[in-house]
Amino acid sequence: MPDNATVTLPGMRRLPALARLRDLALIPAIIVVAIVGQAVNPVFLEGGNIINVLQTMSEIAVMVLAETLVLVAGKMDLSLEATFGLAPGIAAWICLPAGGSAHGLGWLGGAWSVPLTLLVGLAIGLLNSLLIVRFGLSAFIVTLGMQITLHGMLTGISGGKTFFNLPSSMLYIGTAEWGGVPVSIWLCLVLFAAGVGVLGWTRAGRSLYAIGGNTDAAKAAGIRTDRVLWVAITTASVLAAVGGLMLTGRLASVAAAQGTGDIFTVFAAAVIGGVSLNGGKGTVFGAFTGILLLYMIQNVLTLAGVPAQWIGAFNGAIILVALILSRITSGKRQE
Amino acid sequence: MVEAIGVTKRYGPTTALDAVGLSVAPGSTHALVGRNGAGKSTLVSVLTGLTPADAGTVRFHGRPAPHLADRDAWREVVACVYQRSTTIPGLTVAENLFLGRHPLRAGRLISWRELRRRARELLETWQVDVDVSRPAGELTVEQRQFVEIARALSFGARFIVLDEPTARLDGPAITRLFEQLRQLQRQGVTILFISHHLQEVFEICDTVTVFRDARHISTRPVAGLDESDLVADMTGEVRLPGAARSAAGDAADGGLLGAAPVMEARGLGLDGAYQDVDLTVRPGEIVGLAGIASSGRTEFAETVAGLRAPDRGTLEISGRPARPGDVRAAIRGGVGLVPQDRHHQGFVANLSVAENATMTVPERLGPAGTVRPSARDALARTLIDRLDIKTDGPRQPVDGLSGGNQQKVVMARALAGDPRLLVMVSPTAGVDVRSKETLLSNVARVAAEGTGVLIASDELEDLRGCHRVVVMFGGRIAAEHAAGWHDNEMVAAMEGIGHA
Ligand SMILES: Nc1ncnc2c1ncn2[C@@H]1O[C@H](COP(=O)(O)OP(=O)(O)OP(=O)(O)O)[C@@H](O)[C@H]1O
Ligand SMILES: [Mg+2]
Numbered sequence: 001m002p003d004n005a006t007v008t009l010p011g012m013r014r015l016p017a018l019a020r021l022r023d024l025a026l027i028p029a030i031i032v033v034a035i036v037g038q039a040v041n042p043v044f045l046e047g048g049n050i051i052n053v054l055q056t057m058s059e060i061a062v063m064v065l066a067e068t069l070v071l072v073a074g075k076m077d078l079s080l081e082a083t084f085g086l087a088p089g090i091a092a093w094i095c096l097p098a099g100g101s102a103h104g105l106g107w108l109g110g111a112w113s114v115p116l117t118l119l120v121g122l123a124i125g126l127l128n129s130l131l132i133v134r135f136g137l138s139a140f141i142v143t144l145g146m147q148i149t150l151h152g153m154l155t156g157i158s159g160g161k162t163f164f165n166l167p168s169s170m171l172y173i174g175t176a177e178w179g180g181v182p183v184s185i186w187l188c189l190v191l192f193a194a195g196v197g198v199l200g201w202t203r204a205g206r207s208l209y210a211i212g213g214n215t216d217a218a219k220a221a222g223i224r225t226d227r228v229l230w231v232a233i234t235t236a237s238v239l240a241a242v243g244g245l246m247l248t249g250r251l252a253s254v255a256a257a258q259g260t261g262d263i264f265t266v267f268a269a270a271v272i273g274g275v276s277l278n279g280g281k282g283t284v285f286g287a288f289t290g291i292l293l294l295y296m297i298q299n300v301l302t303l304a305g306v307p308a309q310w311i312g313a314f315n316g317a318i319i320l321v322a323l324i325l326s327r328i329t330s331g332k333r334q335e
Numbered sequence: 336m337v338e339a340i341g342v343t344k345r346y347g348p349t350t351a352l353d354a355v356g357l358s359v360a361p362g363s364t365h366a367l368v369g370r371n372g373a374g375k376s377t378l379v380s381v382l383t384g385l386t387p388a389d390a391g392t393v394r395f396h397g398r399p400a401p402h403l404a405d406r407d408a409w410r411e412v413v414a415c416v417y418q419r420s421t422t423i424p425g426l427t428v429a430e431n432l433f434l435g436r437h438p439l440r441a442g443r444l445i446s447w448r449e450l451r452r453r454a455r456e457l458l459e460t461w462q463v464d465v466d467v468s469r470p471a472g473e474l475t476v477e478q479r480q481f482v483e484i485a486r487a488l489s490f491g492a493r494f495i496v497l498d499e500p501t502a503r504l505d506g507p508a509i510t511r512l513f514e515q516l517r518q519l520q521r522q523g524v525t526i527l528f529i530s531h532h533l534q535e536v537f538e539i540c541d542t543v544t545v546f547r548d549a550r551h552i553s554t555r556p557v558a559g560l561d562e563s564d565l566v567a568d569m570t571g572e573v574r575l576p577g578a579a580r581s582a583a584g585d586a587a588d589g590g591l592l593g594a595a596p597v598m599e600a601r602g603l604g605l606d607g608a609y610q611d612v613d614l615t616v617r618p619g620e621i622v623g624l625a626g627i628a629s630s631g632r633t634e635f636a637e638t639v640a641g642l643r644a645p646d647r648g649t650l651e652i653s654g655r656p657a658r659p660g661d662v663r664a665a666i667r668g669g670v671g672l673v674p675q676d677r678h679h680q681g682f683v684a685n686l687s688v689a690e691n692a693t694m695t696v697p698e699r700l701g702p703a704g705t706v707r708p709s710a711r712d713a714l715a716r717t718l719i720d721r722l723d724i725k726t727d728g729p730r731q732p733v734d735g736l737s738g739g740n741q742q743k744v745v746m747a748r749a750l751a752g753d754p755r756l757l758v759m760v761s762p763t764a765g766v767d768v769r770s771k772e773t774l775l776s777n778v779a780r781v782a783a784e785g786t787g788v789l790i791a792s793d794e795l796e797d798l799r800g801c802h803r804v805v806v807m808f809g810g811r812i813a814a815e816h817a818a819g820w821h822d823n824e825m826v827a828a829m830e831g832i833g834h835a
Contacts, residue, residue, distance in 0.1 A: 222407055224406055
């Protein structure tokens with residue numbers, strides 16, 4: 001079938017200069033939402049509210065970053081939301097004392113909780129990579145199966161209840177502030193900045209694009225495609241565990257359903273931000289603007305006094321609206 | 336330099352290489368020729384470490400080849416221009432050129448400015464005029480081919496493999512490529528060169544190896560060799576030259592030339608491509624549209640097929656105004672197209688030969704929108720026979736075919752719909768000498784049945800069977816030759832010599 005996208009029309013010749021600005025495609029939408037928000041409620045642009053928006057989005061945003069790595073490399077990971085819940089869940093389970101209301105095992109001291117969380121993320125990532133890269137199984141089905149399994153494990157170890165009274169080291173990044181700004185915001189921004197740097201300015205990062213764009217060509221160019229995929233998939237799981245830790249800290253608990261359903265928001269933010277589900281396209285900065293736009297719209301609706309019962313319906317609608325907005329402002333097809 | 340011993344490779348029921356040996360002497364330029372599907376590209380992927388062989392060994396400088404996963408080590412011993420495009424469409428031209436070896440600055444970060452500068456420099460030596468920050472996916476086929484060649488040659492490898500590098504280049508571009516290859520030869524670089532243009536083998540190679548049906552047939556010095564010897568080795572039969580000439584000269588005068596035109600363009604123009612083109616094609620007439628890559632011939636042919644919308648002028652297909660830029664309408668109006676970029680527009684790689692070949696004619700496959708697989712396979716089988724496609728059968732996915740056979744599937748798809756106007760862009764690119772004759776005699780046959788044919792190409796063989804050849808240069812029609820022109824006359828006309 002003729003594929004119009006591959007036909008170079010003469011008028012397109014001068015586009016590339018503009019194309020480099022594609023990254024900024026959502027900025028106009030973000031500005032519009034900010035203006036509308038300010039009109040709806042003058043609280044919107046106040047420092048306190050902005051910090052509130054950034055903090056509530058920071059945990060999911062880290063997952064968006066993780067998913068971006070995987071999507072750019074041409075794979076996908078549906079299990080991130082489950083890792084987001086299970087990693088801190090297992091840490092809490094192992095470190096909380098046995099008996100009493102804490103329903104933990106008491107095997108290790110509280111100081112182990114953070115390293116344990118990261119280790120669980122690492123282990124899940126390695127298992128995913130093993131199945132996807134080494135055994136060549138479909139990433140979609142592997143991570144879907146993994147997601148269901150991990151959710152079930154969290155319910156299993158917690159008995160369906162919430163872990164409370166967590167070790168203080170687990171609460172730190174979710175509660176502490178540096179210079180009046182919560183640590184989770186700093187961490188989120190630093191991780192994104194690192195992501196922009198790695199994907200934009202390192203050979204390893206660029207090889208993700210090559211693999212996602214055309215694996216055979218990447219191989220022919222001397223890229224160790226398997227190794228790069230192992231690293232990308234594993235890093236994503238570790239990042240999801242970090243995101244989970246941030247939420248756990250902020251709420252001072254791990255609910256049995258932590259993370260459930262979040263993957264939808266994660267994918268939506270990435271696509272809104274210009275990341276292609278087919279691999280090889282999109283940037284970390286774009287993904288950041290995607291999740292930022294989603295949370296800003298949500299915040300405006302809350303400020304506008306939308307009743308709590310309706311938030312669920314609105315959340316879904318917001319994503320659809322944001323998709324349409326980004327299609328209009330970026331002018332390119334989403335994939 | 337490089338030595339392959341007893342290399343065997345199977346793909347399911349197909350034996351692509353059957354215990355073949357090849358030894359390329361240091362500093363030589365070694366040609367590898369053979370018919371479509373003979374196993375040339377398969378050997379290339381074994382020699383460059385992309386596919387493991389089932390049996391046999393490969394040695395470089397007497398040492399065993401690197402481990403398959405060690406891509407860096409492979410890159411040091413051999414550079415390659417593959418038959419299939421290995422550019423990444425979403426990345427810029429500059430990045431494609433330096434993929435995996437981006438210039439770094441302090442802190443091991445990529446220096447994008449330096450990357451673009453080097454890319455511009457590299458393309459300048461090839462006289463390729465493209466903006467290096469454009470995505471590679473937007474380039475024309477020729478430009479993309481140059482990006483691949485420039486990249487492979489810039490590694491500084493002492494052994495370079497070129498798998499049909501000229502199939503997608505026009506005359507002047509081939510001259511430029513050969514200049515660079517001669518320079519490499521003087522520096523003692525070893526080259527393995529694959530082509531279906533035997534005159535190129537005689538022009539720059541010193542040794543030639545022939546493969547046939549997955550086997551090594553002969554290796555001989557080029558000096559003193561005859562083209563017919565090579566063809567005999569390739570086909571396994573001795574045949575008098577010219578015996579297969581069934582050119583269209585005679586099909587011409589079927590009395591159809593007086594009929595209403597199937598295609599008529601008046602004052603057609605597309606900014607940046609061509610201007611003021613007037614051209615008519617009548618039923619039964621084969622019109623050649625010659626010209627180098629920048630002549631606008633490809634763009635014009637694509638406009639006729641509905642792939643592009645012209646900026647001015649009128650275009651009528653079978654007497655009715657064409658809907659500009661509407662491929663579906665063009666197909667329904669009876670236009671069959673053999674596009675230039677077969678990988679993007681020619682076929683769906685993971686579908687079978689039968690599905691691809693019959694894609695344009697769903698109504699012939701069963702009643703009321705259904706598809707009877709037996710009917711589809713039967714139709715596909717006739718096409719496979721007619722076009723001499725080498726495949727396991729109609730159910731084989733197209734991505735398992737050799738490059739030349741994929742091209743024949745594209746041709747089959749265009750012919751399946753019994754088009755009234757057949758538009759072909761470089762229809763025999765990558766097709767072997769004997770299959771070329773088969774394809775072109777098929778074209779002559781449909782023309783004799785009343786189809787109008789437009790062939791945009793710079794291959795003299797493609798143009799020879801045409802009733803008349805219109806030459807484009809710099810976006811305008813520059814000359815017209817009736818059948819019976821001389822080769823050098825045509826080449827000169829295409830390169831803009833002889834008319835201001
Ligand atoms: N990935 C694959 N799967 C199945 N069969 C394959 C695959 N690659 C090649 N083959 C088969 O191996 C044989 C040799 O193919 P190859 O591409 O080496 O031919 P070639 O000599 O390069 O031909 P051409 O001149 O058309 O490029 C063909 O019969 C082809 O069908
Ligand atoms: Mg080949």
